[in-house]
Amino acid sequence: xxxxxxxxxxxxxxxxxxxxxxxxxxxxxxxxxxxxxxxxxxxxxxxxxxxxxxxxxxxxxxxxxxxxxxxxxxxxxxxxxxxxxxxxxxxxxxxxxxxxxxxxxxxxxxxxxxxxxxxxxxxxxxxxxxxxxxxxxxxxxxxxxxxxxxxxxxxxxxxxxxxxxxxxxxxxxxxxxxxxxxxxxxxxxxxxxxxxxxxxxxxxxxxxxxxxxxxxxxxxxxxxxxxxxxxxxxxxxxxxxxxxxxxxxxxxxxxxxxxxxxxxxxxxxxxxxxxxxxxxxxxxxxxxxxxxxxxxxxxxxxxxxxxxxxxxxxxxxxxxxxxxxx
Amino acid sequence: xxxxxxxxxxxxxxxxxxxxxxxxxxxxxxxxxxxxxxxxxxxxxxxxxxxxxxxxxxxxxxxxxxxxxxxxxxxxxxxxxxxxxxxxxxxxxxxxxxxxxxxxxxxxxxxxxxxxxxxxxxxxxxxxxxxxxxxxxxxxxxxxxxxxxxxxxxxxxxxxxxxxxxxxxxxxxxxxxxxxxxxxxxxxxxxxxxxxxxxxxxxxxxxxxxxxxxxxxxxxxxxxxxxxxxxxxxxxxxxxxxxxxxxxxxxxxxxxxxxxxxxxxxxxxxxxx
Numbered sequence: 001x002x003x004x005x006x007x008x009x010x011x012x013x014x015x016x017x018x019x020x021x022x023x024x025x026x027x028x029x030x031x032x033x034x035x036x037x038x039x040x041x042x043x044x045x046x047x048x049x050x051x052x053x054x055x056x057x058x059x060x061x062x063x064x065x066x067x068x069x070x071x072x073x074x075x076x077x078x079x080x081x082x083x084x085x086x087x088x089x090x091x092x093x094x095x096x097x098x099x100x101x102x103x104x105x106x107x108x109x110x111x112x113x114x115x116x117x118x119x120x121x122x123x124x125x126x127x128x129x130x131x132x133x134x135x136x137x138x139x140x141x142x143x144x145x146x147x148x149x150x151x152x153x154x155x156x157x158x159x160x161x162x163x164x165x166x167x168x169x170x171x172x173x174x175x176x177x178x179x180x181x182x183x184x185x186x187x188x189x190x191x192x193x194x195x196x197x198x199x200x201x202x203x204x205x206x207x208x209x210x211x212x213x214x215x216x217x218x219x220x221x222x223x224x225x226x227x228x229x230x231x232x233x234x235x236x237x238x239x240x241x242x243x244x245x246x247x248x249x250x251x252x253x254x255x256x257x258x259x260x261x262x263x264x265x266x267x268x269x270x271x272x273x274x275x276x277x278x279x280x281x282x283x284x285x286x287x288x289x290x291x292x293x294x295x296x297x298x299x300x301x302x303x304x305x306x307x308x309x310x311x312x313x314x315x316x317x318x319x320x321x322x323x324x325x326x
Numbered sequence: 327x328x329x330x331x332x333x334x335x336x337x338x339x340x341x342x343x344x345x346x347x348x349x350x351x352x353x354x355x356x357x358x359x360x361x362x363x364x365x366x367x368x369x370x371x372x373x374x375x376x377x378x379x380x381x382x383x384x385x386x387x388x389x390x391x392x393x394x395x396x397x398x399x400x401x402x403x404x405x406x407x408x409x410x411x412x413x414x415x416x417x418x419x420x421x422x423x424x425x426x427x428x429x430x431x432x433x434x435x436x437x438x439x440x441x442x443x444x445x446x447x448x449x450x451x452x453x454x455x456x457x458x459x460x461x462x463x464x465x466x467x468x469x470x471x472x473x474x475x476x477x478x479x480x481x482x483x484x485x486x487x488x489x490x491x492x493x494x495x496x497x498x499x500x501x502x503x504x505x506x507x508x509x510x511x512x513x514x515x516x517x518x519x520x521x522x523x524x525x526x527x528x529x530x531x532x533x534x535x536x537x538x539x540x541x542x543x544x545x546x547x548x549x550x551x552x553x554x555x556x557x558x559x560x561x562x563x564x565x566x567x568x569x570x571x572x573x574x575x576x577x578x579x580x581x582x583x584x585x586x587x588x589x590x591x592x593x594x595x596x597x598x599x
Contacts (some may be wrong), residue, residue: 024492024493043571274478
């Protein structure tokens with residue numbers, strides 16, 4: 001490259017805007033301001049996606065287009081702006097959350113919650129209308145209200161009693177009524193016609209003597225996680241404490257019934273994931289653009305347990321996997 | 327022995343090796359010839375001032391005290407004034423001067439203070455010194471780890487504080503050799519049977535200052551690669567091989583530009599001086 005060529009391109013380079021995304025990728029706005037070119041620059045090579053670079057780099061490996069020069073100048077002058085991604089996001093019900101049972105589709109509660117979050121769920125609250133007592137046949141009734149990003153409210157109720165619940169959840173009537181109420185409110189908000197799997201009177205009858213482990217885990221694990229994201233009122237969750245005393249509650253453990261827990265969680269003596277490991281996983285996944293929901297699904301699929309129940313060793317391996325993810 | 331005392335002995339460090347790999351003539355000027363820098367970089371001085379403040383913050387936290395944002399600002403002002411006020415040997419980048427960096431420092435520390443996640447980790451060390459040998463290298467590796475913490479499960483968390491004008495890329499974090507060396511240093515200190523996590527706490531000097539944490543880990547393969555590479559670099563240093571990398575984009579801001587030009591003008595004849 002001649003000095004004249006560099007000078008000519010440098011003059012143009014000074015007018016260009018350089019931005020950097022969170023993952024460090026550099027982009028330079030075209031001189032007409034219509035598109036951005038990706039520029040990578042390190043000690044070994046300098047690369048740009050523009051036509052000028054493609055044409056001239058073949059014959060001159062030291063060639064620098066105006067975009068590369070703009071990046072170099074910006075680094076020197078500390079003028080790189082940070083980019084904001086405006087992700088085009090079309091809300092979509094993830095097929096993984098749909099279960100076909102005897103020819104009929106059911107959506108998992110976690111699925112509607114996920115969809116609601118995509119659609120801008122602002123708030124999800126639950127109120128207990130009726131506590132289960134002997135007098136009312138141990139029937140719990142909850143009312144859930146979901147608020148979307150436009151401030152529209154969607155309310156519905158859910159009921160649960162020993163007669164309309166699966167054997168596995170009979171001891172957790174309030175919890176089931178709450179889930180059903182939330183599921184119904186969210187379905188209204190998201191315009192989902194199919195019923196939630198959790199609304200079924202007896203999954204034992206439909207699915208067989210015991211629900212498949214994978215399906216059940218998927219039902220519960222993301223639901224708890226997403227509930228945290230939607231800022232579900234903790235006090236309302238704690239209202240379930242009438243069933244389980246506060247001091248017996250285990251923090252951060254998903255709301256699965258005792259019978260429902262995978263044996264490896266309760267039986268394993270392995271040390272569980274540490275707080276620092278959790279932070280590392282969330283930090284790495286955020287930097288790689290992996291949503292919390294996708295993260296939980298990934299952990300569930302790879303290790304068969306929710307993130308909170310990963311062993312320290314598995315967490316270590318998972319951190320390594322995340323690190324190596326593109 | 328303190329880190330300052332340790333550093334008085336002849337030693338190697340991750341940054342020294344990095345300098346050699348990037349431009350070994352620069353390594354020679356700074357570490358072998360020990361030439362004084364021709365000018366002080368505002369970025370380096372600014373980074374040191376911020377670093378000192380963060381060290382004070384964690385020293386206080388170590389003894390159970392929590393500094394307020396006001397205290398942090400005062401510390402920075404003191405630190406920055408001590409380093410830069412009325413100093414004529416600092417070369418400021420375009421758009422910066424003593425006052426603007428004073429403001430930027432306070433803004434950066436405000437963002438850091440606001441965004442730093444709260445935790446109940448136990449601080450094991452601040453500016454914790456390490457010194458250990460790598461097989462095949464006669465000089466010790468000496469350095470200081472900005473922050474060593476332990477969570478309730480015994481996981482060790484190593485933090486290195488950085489100030490940068492831009493966000494770090496994935497590779498800059500995951501391939502960073504300073505952190506790999508820290509892991510080796512940590513293991514030499516007796517933490518070899520612990521889960522070790524590494525991270526950069528990066529204060530980003532943008533128009534809108536930002537704070538970002540970058541977690542990463544290192545495997546035994548990473549450690550092995552570093553040992554092999556460093557041993558080879560040491561061979562180069564011992565043999566007096568110092569090759570200039572005069573096409574680096576860092577050349578315009580090099581602190582030894584004159585020495586480099588002189589070296590080229592003399593045809594490299596004072597190589598053996």
